[in-house]
Amino acid sequence: MAALINVPAKARRGDIIEIRTLTSHIMETGFRHTVDGKLVPRDIITTFACRYNGTEVFRADLFPAIAANPYLSFFTVAKESGKLDFEWVGDNGYSSTASASIIVE
Template sequence: MARAVVKLPSTVKRGEIVEIRTLVQHAMETGFRRTQLGEVIPRNIIRTFVCAYNGKEIFRAGLHPAIAANPLLAFTTVATESGTITFTWTGDNGFSVTESATITVE
């Protein structure tokens, strides 16, 4: 089971811009590399990242073979209401990781 680390402030003021940082454990094997015997190492990457704020999608990213291992994504959103922010990474070979964080808006 891959690990994910998410960082965002737990308490913010209404209307404040919040920075969210996400890091997920994944090899991001490109599919272009070969073993020393010349066999292609099959592609194994994360394809999609989705972030939802109280169930509503606020950020989506498509990932491709040139993206580094253990991808780090940082983005911002505006704090509108208290609730849960969920993060989902999906990819090749049925890869799926979900992480969530709570945010309190004052």
């Protein structure tokens, strides 16, 4: 699925950087019914994780009250140049990944 990632391309060592992620997901709560009364099964993203050169720097659990297309923003300290990997895991075996690179001077 499509994901939009905003990571500064360059940062100075020790800088606090903001990372913003937006991914495409319906986030069906599991509490809604169709017009003929059938329960719509839950289909949400349950966890999100961000790894910075392999080290986990941020993790979040997501719940049914979170709106569709979850937007997450968080901060980390720029330590070294490298790659940030993002992973969303959800119901029905859903898994989606994205990555971004950063240059630290």
